Amino acid sequence: MTTIEASQSQVKLSLPLEYQKDLFHEIGQEDELVILARGLGLLRIITNFLHAHDAAGDNLILIVGADERENWWIGEALAEKAAVSQAVKARGLSIVNTESQTVAARWNLLGNVENIGGGLVIEYDVKTPFEYANGFSQYAGLIKPETITGMVVLHADRVIATSLEAFILRIFRQKNKSGFIKAFSDNPEPFCTGFAPLATMMRNLFLRKPSLWPRFHVTVAKSLEVKQAEVVELEVAMTDSMREIQTAVLECIEVSISELKKGNTVLDMEDWNMDSALHKSFDIIIRRQLDPVWHRVSWKTRQIVNDLTVLRGILHSLLTCDCVTFYQHLETILATHSPPAGTTRQSQSPWLFLDAAHTIFSVAKSRVYTGTASKAVINSNPIGKIPSTLTPVLEEQPKWSLLTEILEEIEREAHFNQVPQDSTYGTTLIMCSDEKTCRQIREYLQTMNERPLEDAGDNDTDESLKKESSAAFMMRRRLRGYLTWKSDFSKISASLFTEDQKARLGGNPSSGGPRRQPDSFRGKAPPNKRRRLRGGASAASGPGRSATGVITISEDKPVNVAELFSGVKPTEEEKALKQEIGVDPFDNMEDYFQPYEMGDLIVVHPYDGDMDERVLEELKPRYVIMYELDPAFIRRVEVYRSSHRDRNIRVYFMYYGNSVEEQRYLSTVRKEKDSFTKLIREKGNMSITLTLDSKGVDDPQEVFLRTVNTRIAGGGRLVATAEPPRVIVDVREFRSSLPSLLHGRNTLLVPCTLTVGDYILSPDICVERKSIKDLIGSFKDGRLYNQCETMLLHYKSPMLLIEFDQNKSFNLEPFADLTSTIGQHDLQSKLVLLTIAFPRIKIIWSSSPYQTAEIFEELKKNQPEPDPLTAIKIGLEDGEDSTNPRAHNQAPLDILRAIPGITSKNYKNIMMDVENIVELSNMEEKEIAALIGPEAARKVYQFFNKSVFE
Structure with missing residues (x-):
């Protein structure tokens, strides 16, 4: 393209590697779907492509599919590139957000869309951007597809036939045949699921050429081998107890998977194996397969599906959390799955009855302490002290000592080589899987040289206290916090059980009257509402319960200083001192403070996707310690090292040998390689769609034939309609996938703000669409009654459409629940009462949006087309303006x-x-x-x- 060639000199320095340049020139030549391996810098290529068009001026590019974080990244990158290249015509990124911007601000921005230029992001989750071009709308004419230079689609793997992204691309391609479409993705696995997935995805994107760039691509491999980073691979051996727990958890997972296979023999169970069970998406895959038959699934199967998520979380916690936190996590799981005392309800998971489950809990306890820690002993013991009947073991994570050795090696090397040999800052960067692990490592590094002197009188003969660096101080502090938590945990469990009994029995379980609080709580707040002690003591806070029912531990917040000193009047000297500090401008701050040297910094940071590239560029680290493995970050380091040949970097990556962590890493790399192999094979065998022209637009003759009506009674001659069928749609309905499917079936959509109904099919047919969730909410607040009343008032054939999800069961209640007595508050009873109150309301049951589109086609046959202006005025009072922004x-x-x-x-x-x-x-x-x-x-x-x- 001329735009990219004209701006090539301005963006050339931003793409130093050969494969980046080749990909940049390739996407500039023609429309295509780019699938790049993770960690190879996809956002950098996209931002350079956008900057090339932005610097040329008079280009408006609509960005689709980017999340809020990526919008920020793209906006910052475009601003920086425009400042460096001094491009006068560059206008950066403009964002239309329905949450943070007012209606007037959005109107003003979209009204001057021809003056925006650069990149434009519209939050289309509320309203589609092209509803403004379809007329009969309060937004008519604000933005037109013809004014857009092209579309850039991020996360192309999420674009399915029912998504809003596919709807936007379809309208854009129909109304703009010269604009480009560039789609990008760094997630190859979704393109390998189903029948001809790549061809299906290309059809949804209106593209004909895929471009595949795996790690083993010749150009990519050659570019990353220019100057490789110094890599030190460190295999850490797990302790015997950790290995025993891991084996027991894997046994529980294997038994759970076999039970699932026994109860669901008709499903595709090819991926139901131990290898897939280690990944985060495993339980999602199983739920997706079970959703269509969820009403037929037994209670045991549902319980096992939830247990697989719990067991996978236990494996993750075993390798990342300390032994005290891990055992505390196990106790919350056990409490969550245990039935209350005095009840016969059996809610325990099947895996808890296995011998392997007993091994998990017993070995996890032996890692923390030996001896007895009963409730009576803990409650009688002073707060902050370890009972004498308990002997701390406090097994440390093996990675901690190795991390200390690595830091000591880095410190020795920095001492002998004080003059930097390259352009790096000398910073040490430690990368972890999540923020929780980062906090743990920070606490360990801050306290590894501390000595727990206050516990010298406890029963502790641990030899770890004699080491130079250990986690003894941190672990004993966590043990004391755990004992305090356990004391409060029992009280709160009893309190919650009492409240549950009162709620179920309506008062005292024995007498039926109101139940009085125990004497120990009389006149006080409940145990889970206790006031915090001064100083933020850990004993003052108790665990709460999350929305899922899992008991969690609440973190203390800092105590307000004003509360600590309430009632104490300051002296005159304190008042004067306070005034003096208040007006201090800190002009002499350099005499007391000085910034850290970058070489002295140790930064602990969690993996954050594409944002890690910015961390590497800003910190310029000399040493990178990968506390946990991440294939994408390894490639980012390769790209960073090859892009900056004047910067040396040493990478330490640590992993537990013969562990789930190593197996998960190898499985992730293998799955990505297999996915690209399948894509390459499908690309070679993929047929070309001949019904589409070069720009992916339907042939005009094909469109004409779709308007021919052959359903004429008596075999009459064919009749060609002047225009496709028209449906008036409320603008709020564009949140759903139904308008996209109607538009795909050659139906003209007219978006309006309707007061009555959601879809107007004819002057007499009005349809109110309800999903199951919306139906329940409408019954609850009485909104559905008013909607039915207004539809009956203004239309001859009002209809209520109850639409189910495509991949959900087409049933309101499970089969097992149909035998129970249906009460007046059940959904079925409310539907019966609705039909009795409004007998003229026709109820349409639809199993999916696809079936709804077919039903609408049948309803519209031999019916006159609706008038948009009439539909807008229906339901409005005299003098009420339908274009009032506040009404929408x-x-x-x-x-x-x-x-x-x-x-x-x-x-x-x-x-x-x-x-x-x-x-x-x-x-x-x-x-x-x-x-x-x-x-x-x-x-x-x-x-x-x-x-x-x-």
Whole structure:
């Protein structure tokens, strides 16, 4: 392209490697799908491509599929490149966000879209960007596909037929035949699932050429071998107890998988093996296969599916957490899966009955302490002290001592080579899997030279205290925290059980009356609501319960200093000192403080995808310690080293030998290699779609034939309709996949803001679409009753469409629950009451959006086309403007409808005369009564002016 050739001199220095240059020139020549191996710098290539068009000026590129973090990355990169290259025409990245920007701001930005240039990101999860070009909309004419130079699609592996990205690309290609489409992905595995997955994905992207760049690509391998990094591979041996626990967990996983296979013989179980069970996506794959038959699945199968996630988490915690935290995690799992005392409910997972489960808990306990630690002993022991009946073992992670040795080696080398030999800063970078592991390593490095002198009187003869560097101080502190947690844990468990009994039995379980609190809690807050002690003592906080029901430990927050010194009046000297400190401008700060030398810094950072490239570029580390393996980061280091030949870097990567960690790493590399091999084979055998032209647009004759109506009774002659069928769609419905499927079936969509209904198929047919989740919520707040009432008032054939998900079971309740008594609050009962109240409402059951599109086609046959202007006016009051921006902002409307006194009949008066919620909260009762009446105004006024102490 001329744009890229004109800007090549400005972006050449940003792509130093040969494969980057080749890929950059390749995507500039034609539209294609680029699948790049992880860690090879995909975002760098994308930002250079965008900058080439941005620097040329008069180009508007729409970026699709990028998340918030990637938007920030692209915006920063474009700004930096524009500053370095001094490109006058470069305009950077513009973002249209429905959450942080007002309607007026978005209108102003999209209204001047021809002056934006550069890159444009539209948060299309709420409204599609091309609804503005379809007419009959309050956004009509703000942005047109013809004004867009091209589309850049990130995460192309997520683009499926029902996604909004596919909908956007289809509209763009139909209305703009000259613009380009470039799709990128660094995740090859999804392109290898299903029948002809690559060809299917190319069809969704309207592309015809895939470009594959694996790690074993000749150009990539040659580019990364120019100057390789110094790599030190360190295999760490697990302790005997860790190896024993790992073997027991793997045995539980193997038994669980075999039980799943026995109960689900009709499913495809090719990937149900131990190798796949180590990856995060394993339980997701199983759930995806079980979703269509979830109503037929037994309780045991559902329990095992959840257990696989728990067991995989145990394996991860074994290798990353210290022994105290790991044992505490096991106790929370056991408490979560154990039935309450005094009940006959059997909710324990099947793997807990295995001998291997007993091995997991017993060996995990022996890693922490030996002896007895009963509730009575812990409660009677002073807070912060270890009971005499307990002997700490506190087994340390083997990687900690090796990490200390590596840092000592780095320190010795830095001492003898004080003059830097390259352009690096000499920083040491430690990379971990998550932030939790980072906090653990930071605490270890800060306390590894500390001595637990305060515990000298305890029963402790541990030889680790005599070592130069150990985790004894940190581990004993965690043991004391664990004993405090265990003491509170028993109290909270008893309290939660009591509350559960009261909720289920409506009072005292024995007498049926209200249950009194125990004397020890009388006049106090419940155990899980205790006040924090001064100094933030760990004994003051107790565990809570998350949304999933798993008991978690809450972290203490710093105590407010004002609370500590409440009631103490400062002296005159303290007042003067406070004033003096308050006006100190810190002009002489250099006399007391100085910045750290970069060579003295040890940075502990979690893996963060493409953001790791920025960390390497900013820190310029001399030493990188990979505390845990990550194939993508290894390649990023290779790219970084080959891109900067004047910077030397040494990489230490540590892993447990013969462990799940090593097996997971090797399996990840093998899966990616196999995926690229399958893609190369499919690319060689892929046929060319002849029904599409060079730009992926349907042939005009094919489009004409689709409008021919052959369903004429009596074998009459063919009739060609003047235009495709038309459906009026509410703009809020573009969140779903149904509009995309309707558009794909050659249906003209007219997006409008409808007051009544979601889809208008004809002047007489109005459809209100409800997903299962939305249906339950509509019954709960009474919204569905009002919607049915208004549809009956304005349309002859109102319909309620209940749509299920494509990959979910087409059933409201599991078969096992149909035998139970259906109460008045069940969903089936509410549907019966709805049909009794509105007998003219027709209910349509659809198993998926695909079936819904077919149903709409059948309903529209031999029906006149609806009028958009008429559909917009239906339901509006006299003088109400349908183009009012406030009428289309759904979030404030939902908040307004939740206020007591605001109903479906009076909320419009508030919206038309009140600017926002803040103004409504400051209004007097008389002013509100003038809008919605005295009774409703009293409720609204009391809601906003109610005291928090009432």
